[in-house]
Amino acid sequence: MKVRSPLSFCILFLAGLIFVVGCVNPATYIKTTTEIESNTKVTASSVRLGFSAWPGWFPWQVAQEQGIFQANKVPVDLKWFDGYLESISTLTAGQIDANSQTLGDTVSSLSGGADQVIVLVNDNSTGNDKVIVREGINSIADLKGKKVAAEEGTVDHFLLLLGLKKAGLQRQDIKFIPLETGKSAAAFVAGQVDATAVFAPFTTQALKRQGSKELFSSKDFPGAISDHLVFTRKFVQEHPDRVQALVDSWFVTLDYMKANLNKAYEIMAKRAGVPVSEYKDYADGTKIFTVEENLKAFQVGNDLGSLQFAAQEMNKFLTEVGLAKSQSDISKLFDDRFVKAYAEKIKTSSPISP
Template identity: 75%
Template sequence: MTRFSKRSARSLLSSFALFLISVTLTIGCSNPASNMQTSTNPGSQAASPAAGQVRLGFSAWPGWFPWQVSQEKGIFQQNNVSVDLKWFDGYLESINTLTAGQIDANSQTLGDTVSSMTGGADQVIVLVNDNSTGNDKVIVRDGINSVADLKGKKVAAEEGTVDHFLLLQGLRKAGLSPKDIQFVPLETGKAAAAFVGGQVDAVAVFAPFTTQALKRSGSKELFSSKEFPGAISDHLVFTRKFVDANPDKVQAMVDSWFATIDFINANSDAAIAIMAKRAGVSVEDYKQYADGTKIFTIAENLKAFQPGNDMTSLSFAATEMSKFLTEVGLAKSAPDTSKLLDDRFVKAYAQKAQKA
């Protein structure tokens, strides 16, 4: 689901116009911080781990930078788990590395996880990190003041990622179609650079690339994921093989995540400094991301794992995403998502927290 062709994306709009407006299009929060280079050797960072280590992948997204805090503040060790934390300059590379079994866990979206399952991957979501509430944006040059003004303009985005689909949703809501713009498919970092360089009129990117894009004189946000609530969820995803063999380590990872969020809440200045450095942006720039990413509490995690009939329920969202993949021709048949979610680790943490 990460690499749609333009034809598939356009077909999506004609077949699923309303679906795009209301359904979770959790495709990917891809790629690196604005001053980093994309790796050209997929899986190169996935060397053999030390005995007993958990190999965890993450990439540039505000909802995943807390893992850097976990590492630097010894929170993994405090929870008795050894972690080989692997930074990926390219989000897509991290997905492929997990699918290949070269890491044990990854930070990725619901949509990309379901998409991986269509190719035969056996993966498990054990935690909700966050929802995007504005950190995915469509940014435009001076003189473009409405979505209608995008007609005939050059608009860049990484094809098939969440920001491409955010763009499509915005177009549809304004009564436009993909063929009304000149779509320029570029990797996210290159898309932001092309916009700053004046090569395109608009760009769809996620934080921290939003900071880079907004450096263009006269540029501004046209719309964001804030206008499409619940559209982008991000998760801690393990291979099923690892979960079955190491439930104690999975529990320790979930415990570490919530301990990290507690640390960030109690020590915001120190934590933000760590996350801003990993993001490659200033502390002040990083603080601007706060309202654009909703970090899930334990209560919100428990609720998300419950069955439901709207997109706030992960099981409902996964089923709808499976249908979506099939309808647009990206999967021959809908994958079985009945075993995708495993809430026992979140529940166990909640019980421990309640007793504490």
């Protein structure tokens, strides 16, 4: 199975969420933030946490540099992956304890035999994933019979199918061209296809074609592309206290960012390797989830705003496109007790109004 795109060739951070996993060997070389940029002491009790190029995950770097992990008494071995695919395979292999990754990738990992648990919603893509079309295509219905390129099995492929379904079209109604994300954007710019489904920064590349425009994006399908803190079930069972401390650290970091936004942007842009101004432009396409939004997402619902419902849709998608032989058991995938515990903690610690 493929990911959105191996980001090793493009550190332009914000790639969008990706659908993934596959038969890929675990990373053999990993740059770790602790080795390169921090004096944090890594011990046997450290949580090995992976993250990669996506704006919803850069707050982990803020937590590291501002001593928030230490303040919450959780030693963290924060590992930066140049390639998102490496982070997925490394978690699957048990070489790290937790990773920030998409819902689709996690469901896909389950189908491959992994035993993982989602404990937190980092963010949702709210526009960084787009379906871009040539001049003359003005509605989703206009895609019928047209050549549409996307990387098969990715979240952008999933987004494309959601759009078709909304317009009453079937997969067979378009001429689907499976191409790696970068090649998909290039083929569109070259006029070889009529439309493409890609994520930032390839959206910028695709829109260079004269007369091209965005037809729809992840903003039109709230919850379709969500990102999470995912642990191995073994670690959650053996060290629930450390899982709680890491979840607490995430929300404390978000509070820090609200109060120190400019400093936070500097840290995150540096990690991304781009100017602060550019980082701000891309960050608008990602919505970081609050405690309240986390609690709501974990509830059972009948739309993509519910993680349970979204996971079921991902399950269907993976089997329909042939990337999984059967649907995964998602009955134990979500564990909201840590978010609930933090919500209760801040509730009881808040001063009582007179």
